[in-house]
Amino acid sequence: MDKIVILATLVGALSVTPVSAKEFQNHTNMMNHGDGHLMDMDGGMVMGQNTDTLPGGCDKIAATKEITVRAGHKFSEKFPGTMYAFDQQEFQFEPCTKLTVHFINEDDIRHQWMMHGLPKYLYPKGMFHLEVSGPGEVSGTLILPPGDKTYLVHCDIAQHMEKGMKAQLKVGKGAEDLPSIPGVTTSVFPDDYSGKPYSAEEAAANAAPVTDSSTPSPVPTPASSANGAETDTGLSGTTVIGIALGFLLAPILAKRYKGMSPGEIVAALIESAKRSLKQIVSLLSGIFSKSGTAKTSASIKK
Numbered sequence: 234m235d236k237i238v239i240l241a242t243l244v245g246a247l248s249v250t251p252v253s254a255k256e257f258q259n260h261t262n263m264m265n266h267g268d269g270h271l272m273d274m275d276g277g278m279v280m281g282q283n284t285d286t287l288p289g290g291c292d293k294i295a296a297t298k299e300i301t302v303r304a305g306h307k308f309s310e311k312f313p314g315t316m317y318a319f320d321q322q323e324f325q326f327e328p329c330t331k332l333t334v335h336f337i338n339e340d341d342i343r344h345q346w347m348m349h350g351l352p353k354y355l356y357p358k359g360m361f362h363l364e365v366s367g368p369g370e371v372s373g374t375l376i377l378p379p380g381d382k383t384y385l386v387h388c389d390i391a392q393h394m395e396k397g398m399k400a401q402l403k404v405g406k407g408a409e410d411l412p413s414i415p416g417v418t419t420s421v422f423p424d425d426y427s428g429k430p431y432s433a434e435e436a437a438a439n440a441a442p443v444t445d446s447s448t449p450s451p452v453p454t455p456a457s458s459a460n461g462a463e464t465d466t467g468l469s470g471t472t473v474i475g476i477a478l479g480f481l482l483a484p485i486l487a488k489r490y491k492g493m494s495p496g497e498i499v500a501a502l503i504e505s506a507k508r509s510l511k512q513i514v515s516l517l518s519g520i521f522s523k524s525g526t527a528k529t530s531a532s533i534k535k
């Protein structure tokens with residue numbers, strides 16, 4: 234008889250236990266582990282928070298901004314072939330902006346808002362990272378570096394970025410667009426719903442026009458390999474010239490970073506050298522490809 238009572242109590246207790254979705258949780262009481270790392274034992278996390286250290290090359294905080302970004306399956310519905318998405322795919326801010334991101338997860342699973350490519354002397358592993366497991370909200374702050382650059386923002390949980398949870402954040406004018414941003418840039422591997430077996434030639438022929446010239450073409454076309462020999466030598470030449478010019482520019486750039494600690498100067502120098510190197514290389518490769526086209530058309534005339 235006792236056994237029946239115990240069993241009935243157990244069954245009753247189990248049926249009362251809520252097995253429904255987790256309730257929305259605001260992760261405002263996280264433990265500060267230092268170095269911008271905050272977390273609680275309930276799935277809320279901030280990494281790379283920086284509320285007061287100016288990045289090298291910033292004289293002051295240029296602006297203070299707050300944004301709310303939502304993450305969830307429902308935001309992917311307008312992008313065929315995706316499963317997850319943020320509610321916005323593109324952000325743009327002035328260099329040296331102090332940015333607070335309120336990140337809201339609307340799914341019952343784990344999502345992140347992870348920004349990459351930040352200067353590593355200030356942000357551990359070059360990352361700023363917000364994370365919420367299950368429905369809830371977490372907020373974090375960072376100070377954006379100077380210069381025009383496009384940063385990748387994504388969810389790093391396996392397959393979440395590949396399935397749509399990807400965005401870009403432009404500082405200043407930004408740099409080249411990133412590929413496969415849902416609704417913003419061309420997909421590197423466009424989805425095919427025809428049911429036919431994959432053919433590389435057909436995919437190349439049907440590829441959507443690439444809006445940005447810097448977006449890599451998914452499949453090399455036979456035409457480009459025909460001019461290949463000249464393009465190859467041109468590229469290695471521009472790289473060498475670019476590196477040489479980069480070294481020449483370095484002492485001039487050093488003047489701009491007076492009064493900074495040696496670590497900050499080195500980091501800021503590397504950042505600017507990289508930027509100018511990129512600009513020089515793209516400028517020179519532009520000239521080379523133009524002269525290449527001129528030669529080709531001249532030889533056709535002959």
Ligand SMILES: [Cu+2]
Nearest residue numbers: 344388390393
């Ligand atoms: Cu995710």
